[in-house]
Amino acid sequence: MASLLALRQLLGPGSSEITSSQFHTSSIVLAQLRRKSKKPSDKPSSPPRTRLAKSLQPTGKAKRLGKLEIAPSRPEFKRDAVPHEGLAPQQRQSPPRRRTTSESRSVPKHRAPTDDADAEAQVKNWAIKAHSERVDRRKAVARQPPVAQSNPLEEEFDLSAPAASSSKDLPIQFSSPPLMPGLLQSLQETLGKEARPTAIQASSMKHLFNERVEGEKYKEFLLASETGSGKSIAYLLPVLQDLKLTEHNQSSTVAHHSSRKPLNPRALVLAPTHELSRQLASFAKSLSHVIKLRVMCASKANTPSTAKSSGTASKMKGKFEGAGVASDAEFVISKSSRGSRPVDLLVGTPMKLLEMERGRGWNWEERARERAMRIGKVKSEEHEDIKGEDGGNKEPPREFWVDEPEMGLENVQWVVVDEADVLFDPDFQESTRMLLADIAAARGSPVPVIPSSALSSTPDSEATATSIQSISYPFNFLLTSATIPTSLATYLSNYHPSLTRLASPRLHHLPPTLRTEHTSWTGGNKNADIERRIRRVWAEDALVHSKTATGPGPIKLSKLLVFCNKRSKVEQLAAFLDDRGIKCVALTGGAEARKRGSNHHLDGFLKTGGPVPMGPGVCDPAQTPHVLVTTSLLSRGLDFSPMIKHVFIVDEPRNMIDFLHRAGRAGRAGEAGKVVVFGRTKGRGSGRTDEVKQRVRAVAG
Numbered sequence: 001m002a003s004l005l006a007l008r009q010l011l012g013p014g015s016s017e018i019t020s021s022q023f024h025t026s027s028i029v030l031a032q033l034r035r036k037s038k039k040p041s042d043k044p045s046s047p048p049r050t051r052l053a054k055s056l057q058p059t060g061k062a063k064r065l066g067k068l069e070i071a072p073s074r075p076e077f078k079r080d081a082v083p084h085e086g087l088a089p090q091q092r093q094s095p096p097r098r099r100t101t102s103e104s105r106s107v108p109k110h111r112a113p114t115d116d117a118d119a120e121a122q123v124k125n126w127a128i129k130a131h132s133e134r135v136d137r138r139k140a141v142a143r144q145p146p147v148a149q150s151n152p153l154e155e156e157f158d159l160s161a162p163a164a165s166s167s168k169d170l171p172i173q174f175s176s177p178p179l180m181p182g183l184l185q186s187l188q189e190t191l192g193k194e195a196r197p198t199a200i201q202a203s204s205m206k207h208l209f210n211e212r213v214e215g216e217k218y219k220e221f222l223l224a225s226e227t228g229s230g231k232s233i234a235y236l237l238p239v240l241q242d243l244k245l246t247e248h249n250q251s252s253t254v255a256h257h258s259s260r261k262p263l264n265p266r267a268l269v270l271a272p273t274h275e276l277s278r279q280l281a282s283f284a285k286s287l288s289h290v291i292k293l294r295v296m297c298a299s300k301a302n303t304p305s306t307a308k309s310s311g312t313a314s315k316m317k318g319k320f321e322g323a324g325v326a327s328d329a330e331f332v333i334s335k336s337s338r339g340s341r342p343v344d345l346l347v348g349t350p351m352k353l354l355e356m357e358r359g360r361g362w363n364w365e366e367r368a369r370e371r372a373m374r375i376g377k378v379k380s381e382e383h384e385d386i387k388g389e390d391g392g393n394k395e396p397p398r399e400f401w402v403d404e405p406e407m408g409l410e411n412v413q414w415v416v417v418d419e420a421d422v423l424f425d426p427d428f429q430e431s432t433r434m435l436l437a438d439i440a441a442a443r444g445s446p447v448p449v450i451p452s453s454a455l456s457s458t459p460d461s462e463a464t465a466t467s468i469q470s471i472s473y474p475f476n477f478l479l480t481s482a483t484i485p486t487s488l489a490t491y492l493s494n495y496h497p498s499l500t501r502l503a504s505p506r507l508h509h510l511p512p513t514l515r516t517e518h519t520s521w522t523g524g525n526k527n528a529d530i531e532r533r534i535r536r537v538w539a540e541d542a543l544v545h546s547k548t549a550t551g552p553g554p555i556k557l558s559k560l561l562v563f564c565n566k567r568s569k570v571e572q573l574a575a576f577l578d579d580r581g582i583k584c585v586a587l588t589g590g591a592e593a594r595k596r597g598s599n600h601h602l603d604g605f606l607k608t609g610g611p612v613p614m615g616p617g618v619c620d621p622a623q624t625p626h627v628l629v630t631t632s633l634l635s636r637g638l639d640f641s642p643m644i645k646h647v648f649i650v651d652e653p654r655n656m657i658d659f660l661h662r663a664g665r666a667g668r669a670g671e672a673g674k675v676v677v678f679g680r681t682k683g684r685g686s687g688r689t690d691e692v693k694q695r696v697r698a699v700a701g
């Protein structure tokens with residue numbers, strides 16, 4: 001109850017809807033009322049570029065097959081949130097307004113003293129009149145009944161669609177379902193003994209630990225819930241438990257298939273970035289240390305796969321072997337265990353895993369051709385022939401070689417696609433689907449490879465609908481994300497009609513403990529505005545410290561995450577802040593620091609199980625970085641430290657999906673947080689800011 005009150009306090013009027021047990025019912029009624037009362041002209045304009053799925057209900061021919069289950073609302077995390085609200089120093093009274101240039105101009109310079117006095121009195125009267133008009137206007141606005149906030153995403157994503165959900169059936173404790181003792185022990189060591197499952201974890205425990213249903217060989221599930229709601233645990237627990245239970249059944253298969261490849265994982269987790277892969281591998285390792293499963297991260301180094309930097313397969317193996325157990329989640333195969341003790345869980349990006357499976361260099365030729373085409377160097381064959389006959393200097397054909405594959409896929413029982421909307425977007429989907437198809441083929445049940453152009457088309461006629469051939473992978477297939485765009489929902493409905501969708505009631509909303517603030521540029525130097533806001537955060541921390549500290553000691557200043565849209569902006573802002581005595585980490589896609597093959601470049605920002613660093617200078621933002629400036633690169637999946645209470649969004653978010661992920665790096669696991677969105681409140685661009693405000697309000701509700 002205490003946490004309910006705290007949340008209501010944080011969220012203000014209307015928050016009872018999301019924190020009380022009536023949330024689900026009331027949101028259904030509200031959504032129905034809104035739909036009934038809405039005229040077509042009331043429709044909010046569609047979000048730019050990416051659209052969120054309107055419903056997770058399967059569409060088209062899938063309508064009869066798939067299931068959707070929405071977990072009932074419940075207080076997500078056990079511990080009470082500590083609100084950051086109300087601790088900010090009172091805002092200074094705004095200084096007396098100066099005369100505008102037009103006002104000054106309206107008073108003639110050379111006048112008789114009486115004229116001057118008159119003019120001044122007149123200006124004063126105008127000012128008083130204008131002020132009283134402003135006050136009246138504000139009062140009138142305050143008197144108006146609050147207008148119900150229309151939520152554009154409610155139009156996009158309709159959770160009130162008929163769903164079979166029953167709060168009675170969902171486990172309320174981690175010990176409720178048959179979670180094996182070793183796994184429960186590691187979980188309690190990681191989260192504390194008091195931890196209770198979140199909505200999505202409870203749903204996953206209900207469905208993913210079940211024995212397989214007769215006739216259904218493999219599980220196919222989508223887990224969809226807001227950022228920071230514990231999806232990693234929701235999929236890792238069932239996967240790890242199953243891997244442990246089937247460890248011995250597997251050994252015969254492993255021996256049979258174990259080919260000559262050094263790695264034969266039984267489960268794969270795909271993630272879009274190396275940083276996320278490393279963090280997930282590290283987390284999976286901490287969950288599996290008691291049950292003794294082997295977890296490995298494929299993202300050893302973030303080096304590009306070019307011929308120049310290549311090594312042979314044996315060199316690669318040598319690197320793995322020689323490295324020992326690396327500091328963060330790079331678990332390596334020792335010579336003695338190779339072949340006899342396969343890796344249980346391997347985490348990596350689809351490209352990296354493909355490279356391990358097909359051999360380093362498998363796509364060099366194709367990439368070189370693409371590159372040549374891009375720079376206009378490809379000539380037609382006839383042209384080359386003529387040139388050859390003419391004795392022109394024909395370049396010798398470049399030779400490409402492919403290293404030996406390091407990984408066999410025959411034993412893969414589970415595939416988890418984390419951040420599924422990214423891994424099925426145009427940038428990643430080719431490698432993701434290629435890898436999935438390779439696993440299916442390696443396991444003896446090849447699947448059709450659908451051309452990308454046909455992927456997200458909606459079947460509009462009966463004939464088209466029947467021509468779509470659903471895909472049935474010969475392994476357990478889990479997808480997870482905090483946002484489900486229409487393209488992914490359509491793809492899943494078309495090609496995975498029997499997939500069960502598990503959703504939390506706050507999907508496509510900000511976490512309840514994350515507050516929003518809109519702040520206006522002053523019209524001067526934007527970097528200086530950002531600096532000022534950062535220093536205000538630290539002033540608030542100092543105030544809290546002065547009220548709560550029991551003895552002398554350094555003030556622990558919170559850390560901040562600043563999201564920009566462009567690399568150049570990241571570099572420029574970081575340089576400005578550094579100049580002003582605020583040490584920053586600036587991280588963009590091409591940063592040198594990313595090539596080191598560890599997450600040390602994010603030390604102090606990412607959540608780790610290890611001890612919090614102490615020592616001189618650690619609490620001083622001039623000596624230890626307290627600000628991380630980045631692009632959307634780090635907006636996906638990464639679990640940031642609870643020390644990050646503020647996320648600054650200084651460029652207009654590209655779409656609401658991007659916004660939800662960026663903002664969701666704070667306010668995780670029930671921690672209090674704030675997202676500060678910068679924009680213009682006056683003049684050019686203020687219209688866009690208003691639009692952003694409305695959208696943000698909608699996802700915050």
Ligand SMILES: Nc1ncnc2c1ncn2[C@@H]1O[C@H](COP(=O)(O)OP(=O)(O)OP(=O)(O)O)[C@@H](O)[C@H]1O
Nearest residue numbers: 195196197198227228229230231232482637639669
């Ligand atoms: N039941 C729980 N009780 C307390 N803390 C939890 C619980 N489940 C997860 N956590 C913690 O919540 C944090 C966020 O978890 P996780 O990274 O899995 O969220 P997520 O839903 O995957 O977020 P995102 O969508 O941003 O990837 C982690 O630090 C995790 O340890």
